Amino acid sequence: xxxxxxxxxxxxxxxxxxxxxxxxxxxxxxxxxxxxxxxxxxxxxxxxxxxxxxxxxxxxxxxxxxxxxxxxxxxxxxxxxxxxxxxxxxxxxxxxxxxxxxxxxxxxxxxxxxxxxxxxxxxxxxxxxxxxxxxxxxxxxxxxxxxxxxxxxxxxxxxxxxxxxxxxxxxxxxxxxxxxxxxxxxxxxxxxxxxxxxxxxxxxxxxxxxxxxxxxxxxxxxxxxxxxxxxxxxxxxxxxxxxxxxxxxxxxxxxxxxxxxxxxxxxxxxxxxxxxxxxxxxxxxxxxxxxxxxxxxxxxxxx
Amino acid sequence: xxxxxxxxxxxxxxxxxxxxxxxxxxxxxxxxxxxxxxxxxxxxxxxxxxxxxxxxxxxxxxxxxxxxxxxxxxxxxxxxxxxxxxxxxxxxxxxxxxxxxxxxxxxxxxxxxxxxxxxxxxxxxxxxxxxxxxxxxxxxxxxxxxxxxxxxxxxxxxxxxxxxxxxxxxxxxxxxxxxxxxxxxxxxxxxxxxxxxxxxxxxxxxxxxxxxxxxxxxxxxxxxxxxxxxxxxxxxxxxxxxxxxxxxxxxxxxxxxxxxxxxxxxxxxxxxxxxxxxxxxxxxxxxxxxxxxxxxxxxxxxxxxxxxxxxxxxxxxxxxxxxxxxxxxxxxxxxxxxxxxxxxxxxxxxxxxxxxxxxxxxxxxxx
Numbered sequence: 001x002x003x004x005x006x007x008x009x010x011x012x013x014x015x016x017x018x019x020x021x022x023x024x025x026x027x028x029x030x031x032x033x034x035x036x037x038x039x040x041x042x043x044x045x046x047x048x049x050x051x052x053x054x055x056x057x058x059x060x061x062x063x064x065x066x067x068x069x070x071x072x073x074x075x076x077x078x079x080x081x082x083x084x085x086x087x088x089x090x091x092x093x094x095x096x097x098x099x100x101x102x103x104x105x106x107x108x109x110x111x112x113x114x115x116x117x118x119x120x121x122x123x124x125x126x127x128x129x130x131x132x133x134x135x136x137x138x139x140x141x142x143x144x145x146x147x148x149x150x151x152x153x154x155x156x157x158x159x160x161x162x163x164x165x166x167x168x169x170x171x172x173x174x175x176x177x178x179x180x181x182x183x184x185x186x187x188x189x190x191x192x193x194x195x196x197x198x199x200x201x202x203x204x205x206x207x208x209x210x211x212x213x214x215x216x217x218x219x220x221x222x223x224x225x226x227x228x229x230x231x232x233x234x235x236x237x238x239x240x241x242x243x244x245x246x247x248x249x250x251x252x253x254x255x256x257x258x259x260x261x262x263x264x265x266x267x268x269x270x271x272x273x274x275x276x277x278x279x280x281x282x283x284x285x286x287x288x289x290x291x292x293x294x295x296x297x298x299x300x301x302x303x
Numbered sequence: 304x305x306x307x308x309x310x311x312x313x314x315x316x317x318x319x320x321x322x323x324x325x326x327x328x329x330x331x332x333x334x335x336x337x338x339x340x341x342x343x344x345x346x347x348x349x350x351x352x353x354x355x356x357x358x359x360x361x362x363x364x365x366x367x368x369x370x371x372x373x374x375x376x377x378x379x380x381x382x383x384x385x386x387x388x389x390x391x392x393x394x395x396x397x398x399x400x401x402x403x404x405x406x407x408x409x410x411x412x413x414x415x416x417x418x419x420x421x422x423x424x425x426x427x428x429x430x431x432x433x434x435x436x437x438x439x440x441x442x443x444x445x446x447x448x449x450x451x452x453x454x455x456x457x458x459x460x461x462x463x464x465x466x467x468x469x470x471x472x473x474x475x476x477x478x479x480x481x482x483x484x485x486x487x488x489x490x491x492x493x494x495x496x497x498x499x500x501x502x503x504x505x506x507x508x509x510x511x512x513x514x515x516x517x518x519x520x521x522x523x524x525x526x527x528x529x530x531x532x533x534x535x536x537x538x539x540x541x542x543x544x545x546x547x548x549x550x551x552x553x554x555x556x557x558x559x560x561x562x563x564x565x566x567x568x569x570x571x572x573x574x575x576x577x578x579x580x581x582x583x584x585x586x587x588x589x590x591x592x593x594x595x596x597x598x599x600x601x602x603x604x605x606x607x608x609x610x611x612x613x614x615x616x617x618x619x620x621x622x623x624x625x626x627x628x629x630x631x632x633x634x635x636x637x638x639x640x641x642x643x644x645x646x647x648x649x650x651x652x653x654x655x656x657x658x659x660x661x662x663x664x665x666x667x668x669x670x
Binding site: 010161195196198199200201202203204205206207212213217218301302 | 355356357376377378380382383384386388389390391392393394403404407408436451455
């Protein structure tokens with residue numbers, strides 16, 4: 001049987017048709033919108049690439065008429081400190097130390113919990129799920145002080161006070177990442193046909209094998225989205241780190257940048273350079289996870 | 304390969320008063336092909352899933368080989384199930400789909416390759432082993448699902464409406480393929496379908512299930528020739544059997560049954576009359592298959608009917624003629640060359656052997 005594939009129309013093409021405009025006009029408009037949107041980011045990048053001395057003298061856009069202003073001087077200055085405590089690289093490491101475990105734990109625990117909520121056969125799992133969805137509306141801010149007190153109390157009782165430590169921050173992030181993570185994973189897993197699990201069960205797979213050989217590979221798009229969300233979320237967090245890491249000598253990039261703006265208002269060259277550094281890591285994460293966003297992972301499973 | 308035995312198998316879903324499966328007894332011999340057939344929701348798939356171990360047993364016993372498997376997990380029952388939806392693993396290639404079960408059982412790699420290649424050859428899938436299910440046609444996916452079952456060489460094959468997602472032509476083709484496969488493997492197969500044609504063409508024996516109860520088990524011919532009750536009679540055969548409510552009358556020491564209005568009448572012989580008498584009924588349901596109605600002149604025993612032609616369905620070799628006889632509607636299959644037009648008045652008959660009589664309340668076959 002041969003069927004002529006329908007002529008594919010690009011998104012721009014469809015948009016152009018709907019707006020009764022030519023494709024070129026639509027492309028130009030879209031390009032302008034994109035540039036407008038990128039201006040703050042571009043300015044940040046340009047500022048970081050101009051010498052400190054020029055910051056107060058002329059606007060960053062002067063670089064377009066005088067490209068000789070461009071220099072990596074700011075970068076070599078902030079990197080020259082190496083991994084010394086309080087430096088930008090030390091903060092970068094601290095950010096990774098917090099973000100990677102917080103992301104891994106949330107994706108792992110969410111997948112397991114969602115698996116049980118969707119494919120388990122225990123009573124009341126719908127109610128538990130509603131409860132978890134309910135937790136999503138609890139604002140993080142209201143929990144800060146109670147959790148600090150809880151941490152202190154743990155210190156009193158067990159001699160193990162997570163307050164002021166990196167694990168303390170991770171635990172908080174994981175706890176607040178889980179409701180959304182479970183919500184997302186659960187909704188994705190409900191799309192996986194039960195027949196697939198039963199087929200595996202008959203063929204000899206136990207619960208664990210079914211989870212990681214059948215369900216997990218099919219859930220990769222959802223896991224990738226969740227990982228990106230959680231990573232960026234934790235990476236950009238200032239508040240939790242500020243509250244829970246108070247007094248720790250190592251601080252994540254967000255605190256590092258915050259300190260620069262607070263203590264020395266003129267330190268824009270460090271802020272912009274550090275900000276560009278801090279943008280890079282999530283970008284790497286995003287692009288390396290992007291390949292898991294495959295449409296139609298379940299195609300061919302049934303029918 | 305081994306036999307499968309169901310003893311008083313019963314299933315009740317929590318909170319449901321009605322039984323989904325009610326004391327079903329069935330013995331499937333070693334190497335036998337048995338079809339469970341019935342309308343949707345009759346419990347046939349439930350029965351199959353219970354044999355597979357995917358549903359718990361409320362009461363009764365399931366025996367595979369000489370083991371009672373009630374409490375064994377699906378993987379320990381040594382059965383393969385072909386799903387209606389095929390349930391192929393979309394992220395694995397055809398080879399991986401077929402070898403998944405063997406890998407889990409830690410079969411040596413060489414044996415896996417041999418088994419998969421063998422099954423692929425039987426099913427004509429050799430050139431697709433590296434493809435993902437999404438790149439296959441419906442028929443090919445269906446064959447992969449069969450292949451996944453074959454490679455494991457299980458004690459019994461369970462199939463849950465494996466053809467229902469194929470188009471009509473492919474269905475006929477695959478039907479023959481499964482029959483051939485059964486013959487070749489000599490495997491015990493339990494096959495669930497709602498399509499009586501599938502059951503009739505493939506099965507050694509058919510088990511008709513309705514509302515959770517086993518209505519009749521027998522060879523396709525037995526079910527066709529001597530249905531145990533009105534349900535089986537109506538379910539087996541296409542177009543299905545005509546049923547007409549009749550009144551019992553005594554004439555000259557014998558018995559005659561007549562339809563309301565008197566357009567259809569059947570004269571019974573002595574043995575049949577005795578049976579009606581012993582049943583003590585004043586009404587019966589007449590059953591007559593469309594293919595048994597003709598216009599040959601008959602006298603004495605058998606069915607006589609006056610009817611007019613309402614609709615003619617031309618099918619090539621023959622025609623389905625929808626008749627109206629008094630207030631009753633019947634279908635007859637006639638030779639396509641018969642010169643019939645709509646509105647024709649006909650005098651039709653059927654031989655005594657072709658007539659079925661059922662109890663008006665219980666539906667049990669009286670003859």
